[in-house]
Amino acid sequence: MNPADQTASFAADHSPEAAIRAQFAREERVRAALGTVLPHLVGDDDAAPLGEEPVVRTRALLAALAADLLRDLPDHVRQSVAPALAQALATRPALLAHCHALALEAATAERLAPSGIDPILSPLVESLLAAAPDTAALAMTTLAAQTRFTCRQRRMETVADELPAALMHEALVALADLSVGPGSDAAASLRSAYDEGRTRLSLLARLALAAADHGDSLLDPAQAGFALFATAVAERAGAPREEVILAGVAGQELRLALLLRAAGAEPAIARAAIAVVHPGARLPSSWADLPARRASVLLAGAAA
Amino acid sequence: MSGPILARGRTDAHDQLVEADDLLLGLHVRCGGELPGPIAIPALREAVARARATGLKLAEPISAHDGAERITAWVELEPLDEDDGGCRIAVRQWQAIAAAPDDEGVAARRRALLARQMSEFSARLDARQCAVIAEGRAPDLAGLGERMTAERARPWTEFVTIEGNAHHQPLHWRLLDGARVQIAGSDRPWQVALIPVAGPVDGPAGAPAGFELHLTSDVPFPAPGENEPKAKGEPARMIGREVAPVLRQPIARIVANAETIRSRLMGPLAEEYSSYAADIAAAGQHLLALIDDLTDLEVVESPEFSTSPDRIDLAEVARQAAGILGVKARERSIGIDAPKLGESLGAVAEFRRVLQVLLNLIGNALRYAPEGSQVWIRLEQDGQFARVIIAEQGPGLDAAQQARVFEKFERLGRSGDGGSGLGLYISRRLARAMGGELTVESAPGQGARFILSVPAASSAAAA
DSSP states (O other), X not given: OOHHHHHHHHTTOOSHHHHHHHHHHHHHHHHHHHHXXXXXXXXXXXXXXXXXXXXXXXXXHHHHHHXXXXXXXXXXXXXXXXXXXXXXXXXXXXXXXXXXXXHHHHHHHHHHGGGTOOSSOOHHHHHHHTSOHHHHHHHHHHHHHHHHHHHXXXXXXXXXXXXXXXXXXXXXXXXXXXXXXXXXXXXXXXXXXXXXXXXXXXXXXXXXXXXGGGHHHHTOHHHHOHHHHHHHHHHHHTOOHHHHHHHTSTTOHXXXXXXXXXXXXXXXHHHHHHHHHSTTOOOOGGGGGSOHHHHHHHHHHHHO | OOSOOXXXXXXOTTOEEEEEOHHHHHHHHHTTOOSSEEOOSHHHHHHHHHHHHHTOBEEEEEEEEOSSEEEEEEEEEEEOOSTTOOEEEEEEEEEEEESSHHHHHHHHHHHHHHHHHHOSEEEEEETTSBEEEEEEOOGGGHHHXXXXXHTTTSBGGGGSEETTOOOXXXXXXXXXXXXXXXXTTOOSOEEEEEEEEOOXXXXXXTOOSEEEEEEEOSSOOOOTTOOXXXXXXXXXXXXXXXIHHHHHHXXXXXXXXXXXXXXXXXXXXOHHHHHHHHHHHHHHXXXXXXXXXXXXXXXXXXXXOOOOOEEEEHHHHHHHHHHHTHHHHHHTTOEEEOOOTTOOOEEEEOHHHXXXXXXXXXXXXXXXXXXXXXXXXXXXXXXXXXXEEEEEOSSOOOHHHHHHTTSTTOOTTOOSSSOOSOHHHHHHHHHHHTTOEEEEEEOTTSOEEEEEEEXXXXXXXXX
């Protein structure tokens, strides 16, 4: 039985030893993680998912998120509560993973920029700007959102209004849990002002849907740009976008290959995309023969 | 957000859809829903519940499966906290993708072929679905073509009554394809087939330049003299007229939901649950097939039943039947040896009834013959009769079984395989109604040969 199971099964146990065992189980979890996490933390690869830069950026994003959630409160309240809220946000795995993915996405976008892949305006978005008026307007709105994202990331900032709805809900629950007098009013006003349709991620998803007939360009990061590419691959592979972002990090080439297969990309298209994101990547020779369905199963098995 | 809204809808505090424009309503109905009623599109139901629970405005793509197609739509959901606490729905994008993209081209061609062959009324529509020219051979649709072409600015949907839809605006063509309609002046139920005509390459994506409209009916036009008052016949047609329409909707809903689960549209799912869902969908399909059989049974047993013989090519019918069941045959690794292209055998019979019989016979062969075996379809002419012989390598039938196999509800001791015991009974009635016969030759362990005879073309010409 792993420590997590123990915590769960002891939850209803009121014997004197139960509290001791529950706390020890929590401490055991930390010890168990040491062996796997520590080598990544002390490793010398700054760009790896657990490298210093992504970790620092993730922490900064959580702090920025906490500050933004408290934006309607008086300064002194905000300053005293923000660190606790940032801590509370970090205990929510989905929110933490999201902020981490934002940090990785920005890092990958900056890494690809020198090879001619603009973090903001891609050739596909440029051609969509000249498409039918509805699509063009959507492309323009998305472009503006992507610009704000890139600028904010360079300043290590983010805002709550950009969270996907499910995570916004989590963040608001965390805010309400802090029970700082006016915290619930602040949560209510944030809730009513929120519109997922205005978030960058939602706009990207909608643009990918509108550009569905540009199928192959969407799956080409050089054409679509990394942000739209990640959205399109995630949507087609039925995977969370965070997973595609992770696959863009050095050392995750095969994940990207599997995601592309699961997204139904032809081997030639997939190969081109991998060459852009992971130049010089080495993959098992048989990956291209893997049927889309089998790739999904492998990815799902790995995620479970 | 900018961009046009393609359809709007509204739900109440219990996630019942209370208002919906055609595009949304069509999908809702095809998933087995009604208005007002619980949201039948699983992904939408889930998203609406989430929007209400969190009180957040959501914007996301939803995917749905209506049994034939995978629909991806962009929806924006705004929870309403005033009055009844429902949710406002705005649909901004809409894409329909055939469920099985690999076979879609072939399947679409085959559907088009069948629709054209069986059509009793055809019209060429422009891109707005208004009739440019119409032509019908069914006497009870005589005025329809004139009405449609006389008022060319009005879409064809205004001249018919679409079942389950009170609106008259033209729906998306994919939602109309396959719809059941009623037509003033005809007592028969009609089914719509819409075949898109390819648009210009630079036209808007997915927007065809026009359509072929075909109307087909399961019920043949009554021959003169048989069109008596049907006071007696009415109760005997209870299943087709009353029971089947009521049953089809909930079962279609079961199938749509199970397909949604099976194809993991709502997210990743363990393989075994996906195959349970596939079982549920398959069971639902069997129920639909059973309803079809029972409806057919009523039709063939009703005193006014007759067929409309025509000059047909049995080889062509056999090739189409083999083509339609090709996927099923490959699933069981059974080879179907159909008449080669170029072979032909003229007969006088009703095309779709012969097709129905052959689909039944070949379907049985695929169900009961061992995996990896072979099914042969042979043609021969014997005097006045043209014959199609379906030979399979199944377990065979002894003399007693051969005597019983064409009886109503006869299953020869089988159960649980989705058969209704009506197929062969209906097939023989159909064969006899066309002036032919359906027989079997077999011995235990020797496979079976089912022989469909219908009048040969030459003998009819001579007669």
